Amino acid sequence: MYPPKPEPTYPPTMALPPTTGIPVSSANQYFAPTGPAAFQVHSQEPVPWSTGLCDCFDDCGNCCLTCCCPCITFGQIAEIADKGSTSCGVSGALYALVMWVTGCPCLYSCFYRSKLRAQYSLQESPCNDCLVHCFCESCALCQEYRELKRRGFNMAIGWRANVERQGQGQGQGATLPPGIQGGMSR
Known part of the structure; x- marks a missing residue:
């Protein structure tokens, strides 16, 4: 009487959205082409942090540095989280400025925790x-630092290195911008 139900497939497929110039992926999904007119959607389950908040x-060494001068640890984390678009020094200086002006640097640093969680699908x-x-500002910064370190980053050398x-x-999905050869010429 009723037509048979199609078997559910995982991951579900969806039609190719119209080209608008607006990215279609989000922090919890990525799209992999399977054919000329379809994409597959894979949902990534959040994974736990590699260390606890109070570990x-x-x-x-980093714990002591973070307690004495959290702007250094924050700068290192922000440079990696921003994939080199801001330097450690600039991010650390902004953190120190927010701390000096408001007395509450968490207003700035909590956004980088969210950014790290989105990048690495963390709980x-x-x-x-x-x-x-x-x-727990210092503990949070230390946990983020340890997470990046355990993911293979040498925090002392920065993003580019x-x-x-x-x-x-290769291994982190990052690319460097192409080098600029010379100025414009006719």
């Missing part, structure tokens, strides 16, 4: 990113 004994734990930074060390971005 500072894993890296006592929002133990609570909201802003609350973690508001009540990490990309070069990893073979022009």
